[in-house]
Structure formats: C-alpha cells, structure tokens
Amino acid sequence: MTDDALTADVLVVGSGIAGLAAALAAARAGDEVTLATKATRPEGASSWWAQGGIAVSRDDPEQFKRDIVAASDGTADPDAVGVLVENANEAVEDVLLETLDVEFDQNGSGHDFTREAAHSEDRILHVDASTGKHVHVPFLNYLDGREDVEIRDDTAALELIRHEGRVHGAMLESDGAVEPCFAGSVVLATGGIGDLYPRTTNPENTTGDGVAMAALAGAEVEDMEYVQFHPTACVTEDGGDVAFLVSEAVRGEGGLLRNGEGERFMPDYHADAELAPRDVVARAVKSEREATGEVTLDVSPLDFAAEFPDLAQRCEEHDVDWTEGIPVAPAEHFLCGGVSVDDRGRTTLDRLYAVGECARTGVHGANRLASTSLLEGLVWGLRAGADAAGNDPDPIEAPDLLERDPDLPDRFASDKFHRLTRVMDEYVGVERDPDDLRRAMAVLRRLKGEVDAYVRTRTSRSLYELRNASVTALLVARHAAENDESVGTHNLVSDERDERREQMAD
Ligand SMILES: Cc1cc2nc3c(=O)[nH]c(=O)nc-3n(C[C@H](O)[C@H](O)[C@H](O)COP(=O)(O)OP(=O)(O)OC[C@H]3O[C@@H](n4cnc5c(N)ncnc54)[C@H](O)[C@@H]3O)c2cc1C
Helix, strand or coil, X not given: CCCCCEEEEEEXXXXXXXXHHHHHHHHHCCCCEEEECCCCCHHHCHHHHCCCCEECCCCCHHHHHHHHHHHCCCCCCHHHHHHHHHHHHHXXXXXXXXXXXXXXXXXXXXXXXXXXCCCCCCCEECCCCCHHHHHHHHHHHHHHCCXXXXXXXCEEEEEEEEECCEEEEEEEEECCEEEEEEEEEEEECCCCCHHHCCCECCCCCCCCHHHHHHHHHCCCEECCCXXXXXXXXXXXXCCCCEEEECCHHHHHCCCEXXXXXXXXXXXXXXXXXXXXXXXXXXXXXXXXXXXXXXXXXXXXXXXXXXXXXXXXXXXXXXXXXXXXXEEEEEEEEEECCEEXXXXXXXXXXXXXXXXHHHEECCCCCCCXXXXXXXXXXXXXXXXXXXXXXXXXXXXXXXXCCCCECCXXXXXXXXXXXXXXXXXXXXXXXXXXXXXXXXXXXXXXXXXXXXXXXXXXXXXXXXXXXXXXXHHHHHHHHHHHHHCCCCECCECECCHHHHHHHHHHHC
C-alpha cells in the first residue's frame, strides 16, 4: 500500500437518492465522506428519472403498511415495512422539505397528494410528473457544497477490498487509472439492473455492480428473481430501444391498449382490463406483441396534450405521433431483491452496507408498491449512513488490478452484453419456464467463465460492468429457477393461467 492512498471515513458508491442520503447522514455524524459515482450527469441515476413521486404516511399509517404488503402479494417483511412507514414523514420533512426545500406541488389546502395504483389513499408527494429531478438535483448540489463530502464523478467502483469477512474499501477506476480507496465503512448504493435486459426504463450502465461486488465478496443476496417490468415503455420504431416511460396514470385516465390489429385486448386478460396489476399487463402486452407485431396505447379517449403535457412533449422529441397511438412494450423497471440488509442497511459482511435499489430490505417482497422506492432509498440511506459513521479506515494490501489495456477491443464487451441481454429477455423475462431458466443458467455460466478469464488479465470499466452484469444475471436466473411458485413479479408459464384467460375470453 502506498502512503498517499485514498482514504475516507465512509465511502459511498453511487449518487442516487440512497447514496446521497447515506452521505448526508454520515457527514452529519461528523465523518469525512467520499462519494464515488460512475455518473457524469444527474441523469445517470434512476432517481433523476422518477416520475410519479414519493409516498408518505398520512392519516392512517397502518393502512399504508397494509397497502405495501398487499402489493407484494403478502411477501413483504412486516418489520421492514414498519421501519419504512414509521420513518417516512420525518425523513421527508427533515431532508426534502427543510434541508433541500423541494417545492412539491400544492393545492388550495397544502400539498397536493396524489394516488397511484394499489394505494388506498392520496399520499404521494410529487412535482408535476417529474419528481425525481426536482429532488435529485438539489440534493447533489447541497452535498457538493459541503466540505465534509467529496463527490468523485465518472469514477467506478470495480471491486471491494475485503479481508477475513471485513470490507476495507473498494478499488476505484477513473479515466482508466485504478486505485484503492480505504474506508472505515463502505455503503453500496449502485441502483438497479436495467442493462441486463434489452429494454429498460433505467439509465445507461445500470449493470447491477453493487449486487455483483457484494456477492463476489461473499455477502448474502436474496430475492433476485423478483424483477419488476413496466408494461408501457414507449419504444422506438423498430420496437427495440425504450424512448421513455408512459406512466400508469395515462391508463388510469382512460388510455386503451390495442394490438397490431387495432383490437383492444386487456378485457380478455383481466377483469380490471388496462388497470390490472403491472405484471398482468406486462405479460399481456408481450404476448400480443408476439402475436400481432405491435401494441399501441390509444390516448384518444383523453385530452392527452392537456392532461399529460410532459409526455406529449416527450412524444414530440422522439417523433412519436401520439394521435396514432403510442407504441409500447414491457421494459425492465425495478429490482425488488438485492444484497440482504437489516433495518440499518448492514449486509452480512462487516463494515459493508447496501441501500436503495441494490439492497434487499424486505420492504418490497416479491413486488413493489408504486412510489415507495425513493422513500426506501431515503429512509435506509439515512439509517445506514448514520450507522456506518464513526469507523476509522484500516488500509490493507489491495488487490492488484491491472491498468486499463488500451488494446482490449471495445467490441468484446458489447458483443457479450448483447448475448447476455438476449438470454435474459428470452428466458428470464416477464414470464419464465423452468426449462428455459436452466438453459439460461447454462449460457450465463459459460459467459461468466469467458468474462472472468478476461478480467484476470485486463482491466477496463466496461469489462467489469460486463462481469458484474453476468454475475447478477446468473443470480436472477438461479433464484428464479429455485422458486417454483408464481408470486408477485416472478411468473412461471402455467397452463392454469392460460385456461383462466380462455375462460374469461369466452
Ligand atoms: C423511469 C423511472 C421512473 C420511476 N418513478 C418512480 C417514482 O415515481 N417513485 C419512486 O419511488 N420510484 C420510482 N422509480 C424507481 C426509483 O427511481 C429507483 O428505484 C430509485 O431512484 C433508486 O435509487 P438508488 O439511489 O438506489 O439508485 P440510482 O438512483 O439508480 O443511483 C445509482 C447510482 O449508482 C451509480 N453507480 C452504479 N454502479 C456504480 C459503480 N460501480 N461505481 C460507482 N457508481 C456506480 C450510478 O451511476 C448512479 O449514480 C422510477 C424509476 C425509473 C427508472
């Protein structure tokens, strides 16, 4: 170890709401914090993209808890749900209102609380339909102005530094150079796994790094099969890329899903038609796209431009003529599982914490209630940051990672990535078949083996992202294969379900 090695009391990895909250709490506790983030712009975090808002507890906290548990198909951990709901208002008031002065939308009598699917009261604070950026940008700016927090952007954590069950820091890469950062505690806040799938609502480079790094270091990981797909992401003309997310609210206001033959199909799938649970709609959209070529969201029943000006503008930006219907497809949206943590974000490894979407707190169980993930990131971020503070860094021998190899063809990573996303889409997507899951595991194992061989000889950020994505993909496939019960977001192909659908159609 060199004398001038980087050190921090707390190293936070990731600059979404969870990482920012952890950094804030650790700094408030008197620690020097280094926050390393791959992002180069605020838009590099899912937190920036959040639309609907952040749920808080209003008149009936017990009902809020019941709603979360019901949305999870009864699988959420009641203790974790209790922590979330009981700390929601204090966290929002302290950080978002008093510290950051976020101006949530108001009506004549105060905050304009809205309601989303499966909430039984109006309890969601929002700013238009673009809440994320109105929270995220002031949060980043606030921490950037603090002397006890150093934000290093365009800096990726590649690997944790671990010795005998304790984490001592992480290897950081910036501009091709790799160096250790030793820390009293490390908080992983690396977000979701969108890039494992060809279509995702997440920003680029969401490769499940935190989950993979923690798993490779020996931390416990749970519930990885519970991947939420959003049913209506607007897709580009060739049906490939996601242009933007079309919020559920559009269906709530009367938008209708039509297949390639112009037929409305959701009543054939569920009594609640377009307002059926997310996973039901996602499966139906997928199946109708396969059968008829495309699915569009018909917005003619509503005054789209007046009711959803942001979305109408986004259509314009992406050359989508919404008067003809918005082309939609399911897209990976949120990971409910992740690195197992307790009520203070502690993982099973000493001095390693995980918060936000990369963590499995138990709040979401097999499925997530809308507008609870910003809140989870905020609440657990604050709790983990406070708990992580107060430990001195203890530098040890760091792993010897090779400097970036300029000769490594960029295509190596992109070709393998393509293979990985195809496998995930085909075999580990919105609906799963046990044989397909086994097939996926075999392909992913081979792919991971090939990538591991490269990582041993060369270092580059894209290669590490690929390694992380292959580790995480394998975890999703393995956990899915081990779970033979369709629950929440984990849906096994079942003749029973097809029979039910046929009966409804008759
Ligand atoms: C389009 C969209 C709409 C949504 N709407 C809502 C909503 O209305 N309400 C709600 O509650 N939730 C919503 N969600 C979900 C919610 O936004 C996310 O779950 C939440 O913001 C995740 O926060 P996070 O801090 O865990 O991760 P993120 O905000 O994704 O941040 C992760 C950070 O980690 C960094 N990072 C990753 N790997 C590394 C690495 N190896 N080294 C360094 N840095 C790394 C990334 O660059 C990024 O800065 C939405 C999500 C999307 C995509």
